Amino acid sequence: MKWLGRPETTLNFVSELMNIIVCIKRVPDSEGRIAVGGDGTSVDTQGVKFVLNPYDEFAVEEALKLKEAAGAGSVTVITLGGDDSKETLRTALAMGADQAILLKGKPSVDGLGTAEKLAEAIAGREYDMILFGKQAIDDDNLQVPAMVAELLGVPSATVVVSLSVDGKSARAEREVEGGHEIVEFDLPAIVAAQKGLNEPRYASLKGIMAAKKKPLEEVDMGDAESRLEVVQVMNPPERTAGEIVGEGADAVPELVRKLREEAKVL
Amino acid sequence: MSILVFAEQRGGALRQAASETVTAGRVLADTMGVELTAVLVGPPSITGESEKLGRHGADKVLLGSDEVYGEYLPGVYADAVVAAVTTIDPKVILFPASALGKDLAPRVAARLKAGLASDVTEIRFEDGRIVAVRPAYGGKVYITVAFKGEPAVLSVRPRAYMAEEAPRDAEVQELATPNSSQALSKVHMAEGAAKERPDVAEAEIIVAGGRGLQEAEKWSLLEDLADALGPGTALGASRAVVDAGWRPHDEQVGQTGKVVAPPLYFALGISGAIQHLAGMRTAKCIVAVNKDPEAPIFKVADYGIVGDVFEVVPRMTEEIRKLRSED
Numbered sequence: 001m002k003w004l005g006r007p008e009t010t011l012n013f014v015s016e017l018m019n020i021i022v023c024i025k026r027v028p029d030s031e032g033r034i035a036v037g038g039d040g041t042s043v044d045t046q047g048v049k050f051v052l053n054p055y056d057e058f059a060v061e062e063a064l065k066l067k068e069a070a071g072a073g074s075v076t077v078i079t080l081g082g083d084d085s086k087e088t089l090r091t092a093l094a095m096g097a098d099q100a101i102l103l104k105g106k107p108s109v110d111g112l113g114t115a116e117k118l119a120e121a122i123a124g125r126e127y128d129m130i131l132f133g134k135q136a137i138d139d140d141n142l143q144v145p146a147m148v149a150e151l152l153g154v155p156s157a158t159v160v161v162s163l164s165v166d167g168k169s170a171r172a173e174r175e176v177e178g179g180h181e182i183v184e185f186d187l188p189a190i191v192a193a194q195k196g197l198n199e200p201r202y203a204s205l206k207g208i209m210a211a212k213k214k215p216l217e218e219v220d221m222g223d224a225e226s227r228l229e230v231v232q233v234m235n236p237p238e239r240t241a242g243e244i245v246g247e248g249a250d251a252v253p254e255l256v257r258k259l260r261e262e263a264k265v266l
Numbered sequence: 267m268s269i270l271v272f273a274e275q276r277g278g279a280l281r282q283a284a285s286e287t288v289t290a291g292r293v294l295a296d297t298m299g300v301e302l303t304a305v306l307v308g309p310p311s312i313t314g315e316s317e318k319l320g321r322h323g324a325d326k327v328l329l330g331s332d333e334v335y336g337e338y339l340p341g342v343y344a345d346a347v348v349a350a351v352t353t354i355d356p357k358v359i360l361f362p363a364s365a366l367g368k369d370l371a372p373r374v375a376a377r378l379k380a381g382l383a384s385d386v387t388e389i390r391f392e393d394g395r396i397v398a399v400r401p402a403y404g405g406k407v408y409i410t411v412a413f414k415g416e417p418a419v420l421s422v423r424p425r426a427y428m429a430e431e432a433p434r435d436a437e438v439q440e441l442a443t444p445n446s447s448q449a450l451s452k453v454h455m456a457e458g459a460a461k462e463r464p465d466v467a468e469a470e471i472i473v474a475g476g477r478g479l480q481e482a483e484k485w486s487l488l489e490d491l492a493d494a495l496g497p498g499t500a501l502g503a504s505r506a507v508v509d510a511g512w513r514p515h516d517e518q519v520g521q522t523g524k525v526v527a528p529p530l531y532f533a534l535g536i537s538g539a540i541q542h543l544a545g546m547r548t549a550k551c552i553v554a555v556n557k558d559p560e561a562p563i564f565k566v567a568d569y570g571i572v573g574d575v576f577e578v579v580p581r582m583t584e585e586i587r588k589l590r591s592e593d
Contacts (some may be wrong), residue, residue, distance in 0.1 A: 007515050030521045030541045034406040043407055054522050065525045109411065110381045111372060137521055140402050141384050143372040146340070150376035155450035156340070158369050161515070173456060174301075175516050176365035177465035181338070185451035195508075195513040195522060227381025231397065232410040242568035244559070249581040251571045255553065258569055263551045265530040266495075266589065 018073035020063040022097065022131045023118055023148070024056040024083055025107075026088035027138040033151075036233050043233055044140075050084070055133025057200035058193035063131050064096045065198065066165060074098045080107050080117050080224065088217060093211035094203035100214065105221040110141025113224030118144065119151035121219065129170075133194040134159045143154045145192035155185035158192040223236055268301040269294060270356035272347060273319055273327075276367055278311035280467060282484035283362035285322050285429035290389060290422045292323030292432050298391045300357070301325045305338075305350040307343065309336040320436030322429055328353060329451075330441040337453040338366050344373040344509050345444040351378065353441070356417055358396055360389075363421035364468075375419045382410050382419040387527075387548075396420075404521025419431070422469045425527045456492065463492065464501045466517055471530045473501030474519055476542075478535020478556060478575050478588040482512035487579045488534065494586040502526070504536050522543035535575040538563030555579065 028034060032048030052060075063075045075091040079085045080103040089100035103121050108112040122130065130152075134144035142158075146256045149156035157172035163179065164171050173180040177196055203211070245255045260266045271291040273284040288304055295302040302321045306312060307330035316327040324407075328350045334342055349379070351359065360365035363385040374381035387408075388399040396399065396418040402409050466472055473492045475485060485501070492499040503513035505520050519526055521541035531549035536542065538561055544554070547566050554567035555578045564570045571578050 011496070016388070030404065031539075033540065034403045036407060045405070047355070063283040074415045110383065112375060112379070112381065115372075115376065122295060128528070138403055140370050140400075140525075141382075143382055146369055146372040147376040149340075150344070150373045157451070159365065171313070174365070174369075177468060178447060178463075180456040181365075181453055182456050183451050183453050195436075197519070222557065227414055228383060228411040230409055231412050234410070236401070236405060236408055236544070236547060239566045241565045242552075242570065244564065244570045246571060248571070249577040251573070252578060252581040252585050255569055255571060256582070256589060258477070259485060260589065263530075263568065265551045266586070 015037055016112055018067050018070035018129070019127050020066060020120060020129050020131060021073050021125065021127045022056070022063045022075060022092065024060065024077050024079050024133070025053045025136045025138075026050050026079065027053045027136055030054065036189060036235055040232050041233055049086070052063060052088050053133050053136045055079050055135060055137070055193055057133070058195060058197045059133050060092050060095050061096060061198045061200040062163060062191070062193055065203070066129065068175070074183045075221040076101060078100065078103060078106055078118065078121065080114055080221065082106070089213050091203065091213045093216075094207040095201060096207060098214065100216040101214065102218045103182045103221040104218055106223040109226040110148055110228040111141045113226055115144045115151060117148035117221050117224045119148050122148070123220065125149055125151065129187060130190045132190065132192040133136065145190055149190040154188050154190055156190035156192070157183040157185065159194045160191050161196045163191060163197065182213045182233050208258035268303050268354050268356050269298070269315045269358045269360065270350060270354060271302065271304045271324065271360045272362070272367065272370070273304045274309040274362050274364060275306065275312055278309050278315075280315045280318055281362075281364070282429065283364045283367070283424055285318070286323040286424065286427050287360050287422050288319055288324055289430045289432070292426040293333070293427070294358065294389050294391060295323070303328060303350075303354050304436070305347060306330070307335040307346045307441065309333055309470040316436065316438050321431060321433045323432030323434065324436045325434060327436045328441040329438050330443055332443045333481070334443060339449045339451065339453055340369060340373055341450050343370050344377060346441065347374045348377055349444045350441055359417050359419045361419070361421040363423045367421050371419060371421045378419070380417050381413050381415065382421070383413070384421050385423045386420050387423050389420060389422070402527060403544070404541055405525045406540070407549065423527070431505060439554045458582070462464060464498060464500050464520060465525045466502050467526055469500030469528050470498030471495050471532070472500050472502040472519070472526060472528050473532045473534065474504065474536060474546070475507065475534050476504035476536030477506045478537070479507070484576070485513070487576070487583075491532070491579055491583045491586070494583045494590065496590070504542055505539070533563050533567065534579055536563055537561045538566070543593050
């Protein structure tokens with residue numbers, strides 16, 4: 001199958017009010033070097049820039065587009081973390097979110113404790129949709145969105161590359177092996193964004209200035225319960241440089257011979 | 267006391283991920299000295315597949331064959347797994363870390379109020395506890411985690427355990443479809459979306475291209491090579507070319523794409539950014555072609571050719587075709 005370019009996200013929206021919550025996380029930038037901490041059970045991120053989780057950028061963008069298409073509503077960004085997460089919330093506010101909530105507490109090692117805190121904080125609020133990034137690029141758990149959906153008892157679609165909303169129902173395309181799965185559900189619902197869902201906007205200077213004045217609520221939640229504990233953090237298995245077989249196309253027969261006879265992979 | 271494995275099927279046929287997860291379960295069951303049960307739910311045509319689970323080491327199969335399991339409905343599948351958990355009260359529950367498994371495992375863990383370790387590459391039983399190794403930060407570090415309670419829920423990374431034969435006559439027991447099953451959504455596969463190549467996370471061989479290919483049209487060179495290598499070959503891409511819109515995101519290898527561990531990985535015109543290396547460094551054999559001899563990719567490659575991808579790749583295709591025709 002030939003790939004014909006990035007699909008357009010369609011927004012067929014006819015509701016008049018759209019209240020959206022976006023759950024986000026502060027993570028080390030993907031370009032940063034991550035080292036094993038001195039105690040051997042932690043990760044050393046010293047000197048690494050922290051950013052809004054890249055998948056969460058797609059979630060924030062989708063929320064803003066949904067609100068814009070609806071013509072009215074609000075986008076609330078929420079995170080569970082420490083004071084340094086305020087910077088990340090401000091990043092989302094600068095993109096255009098209306099308000100932010102910092103749930104003060106430590107996320108859990110596994111996803112469930114964090115999901116419980118988020119579900120508890122969200123349960124009393126009004127929402128049409130809760131958006132997430134499909135996973136955080138630090139712990140790579142890929143658990144929280146589906147868990148919050150279970151805890152709140154609402155429909156959900158994870159790893160979503162295309163979303164359309166029509167009144168109180170939605171249609172999402174999820175990425176699965178070898179194709180896309182189409183999921184149809186009613187709102188309120190949870191959607192976890194995959195790369196490709198949209199092109200996240202950059203915060204404008206005006207947006208950055210405005211973000212400083214937008215409401216940022218702080219709630220003490222306490223630390224999330226971890227059902228797993230970290231025993232050891234290790235470097236990935238060592239990999240040493242192999243050999244340069246040669247230069248240019250003439251080296252190919254020797255390469256193929258080695259792949260067959262030495263590496264036995266052909 | 268036992269271990270429960272979720273055996274994934276699609277369209278009434280077991281997936282490779284199912285055989286791998288059963289193998290992971292068998293290895294663990296042997297070290298723990300417990301029984302291995304597989305839960306298999308699917309459309310009525312799935313019934314014949316249960317015997318394959320015995321071949322990979324399942325002692326028992328809980329079989330739910332019903333039209334309701336024709337497509338993956340998260341709530342309905344979660345109900346079925348929870349019903350299986352109630353039946354055998356397992357200490358450990360394993361899922362494949364496939365698209366389906368990554369969606370289903372968190373739901374089951376949330377219902378059971380259990381801890382979940384995602385995408386693990388190794389599972390051990392140490393001092394009475396389940397311990398697992400999982401890559402994090404896109405593969406930049408490996409974290410060993412231990413479960414504090416039971417059951418321990420884990421999803422196993424594709425290709426971390428290669429499917430092995432451990433044949434036995436599995437006892438098949440019917441799993442009643444729970445009445446409570448509620449579908450909060452409707453699901454169907456998108457028309458015409460099915461690709462003939464395997465997914466990059468599950469492929470035997472990956473032919474990956476980077477910015478060195480210069481433009482999207484040049485991917486025909488990689489497709490030719492992939493065709494020559496055979497049907498288990500997937501196409502992969504670096505982040506730069508996905509961001510440029512040359513290739514779809516489901517082919518991206520690296521920290522914001524997929525972390526892969528195939529037996530053979532070709533990095534063609536890929537220089538080797540940190541986040542890309544983290545995502546493919548556990549491939550068994552890495553071949554790199556790049557015109558820059560200083561490219562970081564050569565530091566992790568088993569075999570390298572310094573040269574122009576537009577000359578080297580067609581020659582590779584030709585030589586591999588020759589090899590395949592002699593086999």
